[in-house]
Amino acid sequence: MAEKRNIAFIGSECYPFVKTGGLGDVMYALPRALVGEGCEVRVIIPLYACIPQKYKDQMEYKGSFMMDLTLEGRTFFVGIMELEKDGVIYDFVENKEFFDWGNPYTGLWEDIPKYCYFAKASLAIMNYLGWAPDIIHCHDWQAALVPLYKRTKFWDTPVGAAKTILTIHNLRFQGICSIPHLKYWSGLRDDLFDYPVLKWNEQEANMFKGGIAFADRITTVSETYAQEIQTEAYGEGLDAHLRYHSPRLSGIVNGIDVDQWDPAADQLLAAQYDVDNAIERKKTNKTALQERLGLDQDEHKMVIGLVSRLTDQKGLDLVNAIVPQMIDGNTQLVVLGTGDPRYENAFRYYEGEYKGSVCAYISYNEQLAHLIYAGADAFLVPSLFEPCGLTQLIAMRYGTVPIVRETGGLKDTVLPFSGGDGNGFTFSWYDADHLLGTVNDAKTVYFTDRYAWDEMVKRNMRKDVSWTSSADKYLALYDELMQ
DSSP states (O other): OOOEEEEEEOOBBBBTOOSHHHHHHHHHHHHHHHHHHHEEEEEEOOTTTTSOOOHHTEEEEEEEEEEEEEOOOHHHHHHEEEEEEEEEEEEEEEEHHHSSSSOOOOOHHHHHHHHHHHHHHHHHHHHHHOOOSEEEEEETTGGTEEEEEHHHHTTTTTGGHHHEEEEEETTOOEEEHHHHHHHHHHOGGGGSSTTTTTTTHHHHHHHHEEEEHHHHHESSSSSHHHHTTTTTTTTTOOOOHHHHHGGEEEOOOOOTTTTTOOOOOOSSSSSSOOOTTHHHHHHHHHHHHHHHHTOOOTTTTTTEEEEEOBSSTHHHHHHHHHHHOOSSSEEEEEEEEOHHHHHHHHHHHHHHHHHHHHHHOSSSOHHHHHHHHHHSSEEEOSSSOSSOOOOHHHHHTTTTTEESSSSHHHHHHHOBBBTTTTSBEEEOOOOOOHHHHHHHHHHHHHHOOOHHHHHHHHHHHHHSSSSSHHHHHHHHHHHHOOO
């Protein structure tokens, strides 16, 4: 048994307190998995006004202090509120000036000072509490200044001995602003604003770039995405920087919370099921889904589900292009999500055009999401890019066969069907005809070789999509860094 490890997680959101995307899920699930492996884990996030009151009521005041920030050393209040949940200690950074507005992000100009303060306060809080981490695990650009502060302002304090990991969840957002703005709010030394570290161009600095340069290790949320971001197509302007730092870069695919997503215990379903009775009971959920959404009730029709933010990144332009070809009298399409008005309107149009075969539920509805995962036969994730993706993992857990594009974590988690193995249908070219061809391949197996389809359903339900193996890989990485 390895020695006990103290791990700090620093990030801008964490389920169930505040969540806008997959980052919030990871900040919740990975620490819980690590506690199960014997680590002591603290999660540090801002105390936003939007955190539900029921959690604020459980928090305990742990102390406060004043901290200098900015070029001229202005001082700011840092309060610490704490609660423990499932063995994980959550420390909330309290400062009304920064965190009492916005939900949780506002605009980049206002967010830069907020996350400069947050990065520095997170390190100061650990020193104040007398808790020295072995590893400080930072997430996305909002925590990217932590490695820089650790090696400059905090190098001779207890937290200065920790190793840092920076995880890239989505490279599209980088914390880019004018050099004077970041220089003023961060109070970091002039030499860090040169090209190898924070400098982005003659006018601008890039927080993510600086964090990548100074972290001891860089990870991202799938092996394929770690390779893709070193190319011009996916690198969002940082590909050369990432290639330079590639010896310290690796990918570890996310898991999902298998207690939260468990068809055998899911109270939001019409019928719970496990791998032994899935084939029959998925039909019950399909009928409930068709009834709920006003689709023709027919268990012989193939239902294709899509639960997503309706944006270009998610490949919605491809789906939009092929709906008329997909709806052939034997196929139904269910779309749940919100986003770009042009997609919201397009799917509403298709619902009107193909009454009984298409439903566009333009909203977010947790119960309906669960029912789609359980009641659909296949699940679409045709993303333009997808660092990891969680919906395909949830779909597999519920025995719903994924149809995905081979990118990022989708490529790493869905193996193309061929005869007796594979667990989904995949295409590589980002092209509507390729998506349509892949959907048709899935339909062919569904309608003409139901035995092979049902075996794939069972294979998916047996697949380990939990955090366990991912947590083991992170533990190995932590141990390597601690040597």
